[in-house]
Amino acid sequence: MSDLAAITDLDEFQRTARAWLDENCPKSLRGGGSSIYGITGGKKWNPSNPDERVWMERGAAKGLTAPMWPAEYGGGGMSPKQNKVLLQQMRELRIPAPLVGFGLTMIGPTLLQYGTDAQKAEHLPPIIRGEIRWCQGYSEPGAGSDLAGLQCRAVEDGDEYVINGSKIWTSNADEADWIFCLVRTDPDAKKQEGITFILFDMDQPGVTVRPIPLISGASPFCETFFDDARAKQSNVIYKVNAGWTVAKALLGHERTMIADAFGVGGGSRMSLADRARKYLPASEDGRVSDAALRDEIAQSEIDAKAFGLTVQRSKDAAKAGHQPGPESSMFKVYGTELNMSRHELMIRIMGPQALGWEGDGFEQDELDLTRAWLRTRGNSIEGGTSEVQRNVIAKRVLGLPD
Numbered sequence: 001m002s003d004l005a006a007i008t009d010l011d012e013f014q015r016t017a018r019a020w021l022d023e024n025c026p027k028s029l030r031g032g033g034s035s036i037y038g039i040t041g042g043k044k045w046n047p048s049n050p051d052e053r054v055w056m057e058r059g060a061a062k063g064l065t066a067p068m069w070p071a072e073y074g075g076g077g078m079s080p081k082q083n084k085v086l087l088q089q090m091r092e093l094r095i096p097a098p099l100v101g102f103g104l105t106m107i108g109p110t111l112l113q114y115g116t117d118a119q120k121a122e123h124l125p126p127i128i129r130g131e132i133r134w135c136q137g138y139s140e141p142g143a144g145s146d147l148a149g150l151q152c153r154a155v156e157d158g159d160e161y162v163i164n165g166s167k168i169w170t171s172n173a174d175e176a177d178w179i180f181c182l183v184r185t186d187p188d189a190k191k192q193e194g195i196t197f198i199l200f201d202m203d204q205p206g207v208t209v210r211p212i213p214l215i216s217g218a219s220p221f222c223e224t225f226f227d228d229a230r231a232k233q234s235n236v237i238y239k240v241n242a243g244w245t246v247a248k249a250l251l252g253h254e255r256t257m258i259a260d261a262f263g264v265g266g267g268s269r270m271s272l273a274d275r276a277r278k279y280l281p282a283s284e285d286g287r288v289s290d291a292a293l294r295d296e297i298a299q300s301e302i303d304a305k306a307f308g309l310t311v312q313r314s315k316d317a318a319k320a321g322h323q324p325g326p327e328s329s330m331f332k333v334y335g336t337e338l339n340m341s342r343h344e345l346m347i348r349i350m351g352p353q354a355l356g357w358e359g360d361g362f363e364q365d366e367l368d369l370t371r372a373w374l375r376t377r378g379n380s381i382e383g384g385t386s387e388v389q390r391n392v393i394a395k396r397v398l399g400l401p402d
Contacts, residue, residue, distance in 0.1 A: 355371065
């Protein structure tokens with residue numbers, strides 16, 4: 001248990017946490033907006049601001065990179081109430097998370113649920129310290145929405161598996177150190193029954209990564225090829241040929257993470273109202289003159305707030321031991337569609353200033369938003385298409401027949 005977690009009185013915890021945050025988070029990192037992109041860590045990470053590494057290391061040493069993970073692995077050991085107070089203090093001080101990434105939001109929670117003691121001891125501490133960055137090997141060129149149709153093969157060879165095949169849309173694979181991957185270990189079994197969930201090092205012969213260019217001009221997505229790559233049998237999570245069980249649990253974490261990242265604020269540093277005041281004519285009382293647009297802005301802000309509270313309720317349930325279920329599909333659909341509609345609204349508000357790609361006459365924020373708007377076109381696909389999510393909702397939430 002960290003020294004913060006040992007403070008059971010929430011008022012005292014609030015004062016102590018706030019004082020520590022104010023003293024230890026570098027001033028150069030204050031005031032930024034929320035974003036799914038941030039301090040990622042990993043062996044290949046090269047921060048543009050050296051204070052990012054300082055903040056990550058200080059946060060990790062204090063258990064703040066994974067506040068509620070067990071202290072025995074380096075986590076903060078905090079209660080849900082303590083974590084909620086901590087996050088509130090970080091928001092008030094406009095302090096970024098000391099670490100983000102799939103290690104914390106996807107494979108870490110999955111290991112806590114399904115990993116052996118040895119696997120937790122090996123993989124969780126490096127995640128918490130920001131030493132290893134992870135990517136996800138799920139989708140394949142011939143098995144995207146039909147994930148159970150994957151063909152990437154793993155063949156047993158002594159105490160290892162030899163892996164051949166490919167993955168696609170592998171987010172940040174070119175910057176990742178390790179991958180959590182679904183492979184087919186029994187080609188004769190039913191589709192879901194012959195799949196194994198396994199972890200292995202990306203920095204080895206036989207692993208090739210190729211970024212996929214997007215219309216936005218930048219891309220986190222990659223094609224990933226395995227040509228006799230190797231994984232230790234000790235890194236099979238749960239059981240051989242039972243990876244579908246693990247995969248479904250991890251998808252719940254992923255879809256909640258995507259919804260949370262895209263649905264609340266959409267990564268923009270300026271609110272819709274502030275953006276409208278900057279770019280549109282105002283009436284004498286300072287409000288945007290277009291009453292219909294004011295209604296749209298208000299509705300979008302209300303939707304984002306309501307959605308954020310709903311996701312928080314689910315997070316609180318998860319902290320109490322409830323694992324993400326089919327409701328994560330609802331979060332994913334709504335969160336990504338909310339993000340897309342907010343970006344559409346921001347582009348309309350900015351008018352001609354949203355048409356820039358490069359050159360003079362545009363602020364950096366305007367150029368960034370144009371690319372971010374184009375990037376949102378992929379929101380309805382990543383993490384499972386909206387069509388697939390609606391099928392899950394129909395069957396597993398609403399109980400409708402096939």
